[in-house]
Amino acid sequence: MTNQELPLADPHFHILEMQKKELNIPQRLDEAFEILDLGIDIATNEEGFDLRTSFDQRYPNLYHTVGLSHYEAAREPASQNAGLEVIKRQASSSKVVAVGEIGLDYHHNAAPPKDQKKLFAKQLELAHSLDLPVVIHNRNADEDVYEILESHDLRRRGIIHCFSSDRDTALRFYELGYLISFAGNLTFKNASALRAAAQALPPESFIVETDAPYLSPEPNRGRPNHPAQVKHTYQYLADLRGLALQDLAIQIRSNIRDLLGV
């Protein structure tokens, strides 16, 4: 069965970053089933938006998100506000289905935590006012991300993208109403805490993504990733939970639809 027939949706990848890795975008999108492209900074949002959306006609199942990443928190407030205005404008497109990826990253620490938190909170408020869900980036910032999400009662909630923590953290985010998204690192040898999380969650609470061009799953770890490779992570998760690949794919497709409405 092909990805199109299964259906193996990939709700997280970056067209512009894939292009920088010299991947052939139309070829890669042809291989994918259903796809959500993510815009993560002012450059990709403003200058790259036309390029990202230029594929829309050919791929009716391609959708986009727009958001300012933690890197943008290092910019002057005026520049951040200009970025927020761009997001507002782009969000009026029916092809934009979420605000993201947004969040906190205490690993790269591109900006002080207090500035990251401020920009994150602003975008949660924006998503709420636009009635859109959010796609959350969280690296080494479980407690602060949780606290901020808990204090912003978003109607549409969102996705904890590339979930990389443990079982208890996964269950806490799930109880807050957020979908847990597993990327290729689930298949890595040292990911036992992540696997415990993937086994403990109820069926309606998780999805699978590539984060392409990053985080290629085994057996292609280390090479540029693309949406069709999502099948390795689906298969891994299906085996882990003792499910048929098709049943898992249908459940995840339904989880994505419930959140994003696509």
Ligand SMILES: [Zn+2]
């Ligand atoms: Zn990403």
